[in-house]
Amino acid sequence: MAHQLIMDQFLPRFSNPALERMDDSAVLDMKGCRLAFTTDSYVVDPPFFPGGDIGRLAVCGTVNDLSMSGARPLYLSLSVIIEEGFPLRELRTIIGSIQRAAEEAEVLIVTGDTKVVEKGGADKIFLNTAGIGILQDEHIFISGNNAQVGDQLILSGSIGDHGIAVISEREGFSLGGNIESDVAPLNRLVQDMLQASLNLHALRDPTRGGLATTLNEIAAQSRVGFMIEESKIPIREPVQGACELLGLDPLYLANEGKLVAVVERQAASLVLQAMKRNPLGKDAEIIGEVVKDPKGMVLLKTKIGGTRVVDMLIGEALPRIC
C-alpha cells in the first residue's frame, strides 16, 4: 500500500530528476560538491526487539540509505514524536541507542525536533531521521537504474533476521534458537567495497519487502532481468525454521544490516573478497547475475532444480517492521 501510494500519489506531483531516480538517496550537486540526501520515518512495533531498538534502527536505516548511493554519511537530523505517558526510562534507553549507533557509524546528529502528542494520538514513539552524505569520488555513479547484463549480484549475508526478530517479539513467540535483528550501519562495508572497485553499478539494502522486493525494483528500474540461485542465498537455520513454522517466505522479510550489490563481472571477485574481510560482509555470496530477459523480472533457480518467478510483494504482509 505504501509503495502504491508513493507511485500513484506522490511521484507524479513532485517530478524532478533526483526524485525520479527512485534510489534510497537523492544525489544533489551543490556548488560542485555531490551530496546524498535521504529520509525515513521509523514506526517499528514494538520499539524494542532482540538485537536492537527503534533508536538504533533510525540511525542505521538512514546511514544505510546514504551508503547505498556510495556516499559517506556525515550528518543526521533526528525528529521524535512521543505519545504522552511513554516511559522516560525507555526514552532514555532509545536515546542511548541512537548515540551509540551514531558513534559506531561516525555520524553527527546536528539538528532535531520533538513533538509530544496526547495519549492515543500515536503508538508509543515514532522517529524520523534525515541524513546528508558526501560522494567523495567523482567516478561514483551508483543507482538502481545502472544494472547491466552480465553484472554479478552479491548479497552481503543472511536474510530474514530482522523480520523474524521483530515478529517474534511483537507476537510473543518463543522461537527457540537465537534470532536477533541484524540492524547495523553499512557505511564502512560500502567504503571497503569502493576501495576494491568503483565498478559498483547498484547498491540497495533489502529492508521492507525484503530481497525479493529490492531485486524486483532494480530489475524494473534498469529494465533487465535477474537470475538468482536459491542455494546461494544465506539463511540462518533458526530463521529458516521460524519461516516454516509461520508460513513466511524469507525472501520477503526485512533486513536492516544487509546489502545487495550489482557489480561489473570483472570486479565481482575483488569486491567479494573486500566484503568478506569486513565483519558485516563475512558471509557475502555471489547469488546470481543480471540477464537480458525477461526484463523487469526476477527468476529463482530452486534447490530442487526448477525455476520460478519471484514476484513483487503484493500488499504489506508485515506492517510496522521498520
Add this chain to the structure above:
Amino acid sequence: MAHQLIMDQFLPRFSNPALERMDDSAVLDMKGCRLAFTTDSYVVDPPFFPGGDIGRLAVCGTVNDLSMSGARPLYLSLSVIIEEGFPLRELRTIIGSIQRAAEEAEVLIVTGDTKVVEKGGADKIFLNTAGIGILQDEHIFISGNNAQVGDQLILSGSIGDHGIAVISEREGFSLGGNIESDVAPLNRLVQDMLQASLNLHALRDPTRGGLATTLNEIAAQSRVGFMIEESKIPIREPVQGACELLGLDPLYLANEGKLVAVVERQAASLVLQAMKRNPLGKDAEIIGEVVKDPKGMVLLKTKIGGTRVVDMLIGEALPRIC
C-alpha cells in the same frame, strides 16, 4: 514538556557544535560550501484549518527554519505517516498543498518515505520534512547567540493568527471575523532583508510558544535582555478579540509566517524598509531593542505605562499546534 525533554535528554547526549548553537538550522561546512540543515515533524490537529493545512505547514515550517540561518532553501525531504483509513481524497488535497507550497518557495522535494500504521496507531496523518539550504554569502553569520546590546528588534507582522485559526477549527468555535493561519514561506522576505544589509544578527520564526518564547530563547542564548513595547506589536483585531474570549495571551500563540529579526541599530531602518516592500513584511514594526540587563529576560512596556516580565512558557498550553 518538549522543550524540557530536549534540554534534559537529547542535548547532553549528542553534544557537537552545530547542535549546541540551538538555532533553527544547523550550519555545516562541506568542502567550503556552507549548508543549512533542519528538520521538523508536523502533528497539527486538525490537519486542515483556515488558511492552510498540514501539507503547506510542513513545507513552510522547514523553509522558514532554513531561512532563519540566512540560507537559501533548496531541497526538502518528505516523510509521511498515515493512519490506515485516512481518506485518500484528503491525502490528495494535502499532497496538492505540499506541491503548491514547494513551488511558491522554489524548493524541490527530492526524497521521501511513506509509512502506513494501523487504525489507532497514529492520529490521521503526521508529516516530517527535512531541508537543505545554502548560505550564499560568506559574511552571513546569523544565530540566536549573536544578539548585541543596542540591536533593534523587528517583527515582520501581526501575531497569533495561526494559533487562533487552529484552535478555533479544533474546538469548533466560530469566532466571527476572518481568522486565518499566516502560514507562508519566508525565504524571499529574508533574501530581501539580506540584500538591504548583512548586519542581521539573529532571525527566528516565533512558532510553537509564540513571540514570548522565541525572545526568551534568544535572550538566554545571547546573554542579553530585550525591552519590547506592547503598543508596537501588531495584533489583528479578531485575533485580539478571540484571545480575550478564550483567555489566551497572543504573545504565546504560534505563528507560521512571521519572523523576528535582531538587527544592528544602524541597519534597522534600511532592513525595515526592505521588509515593508515585501507583502509578507508589509506590517513590519520595530518593536523594541536589545538591552544589557536583565540578562536572559524579556521586559514588556505595557500600553498603560507599566513594565512586566514576559516569561518563558511553562508547560505546553496548546498541544499539536504545528
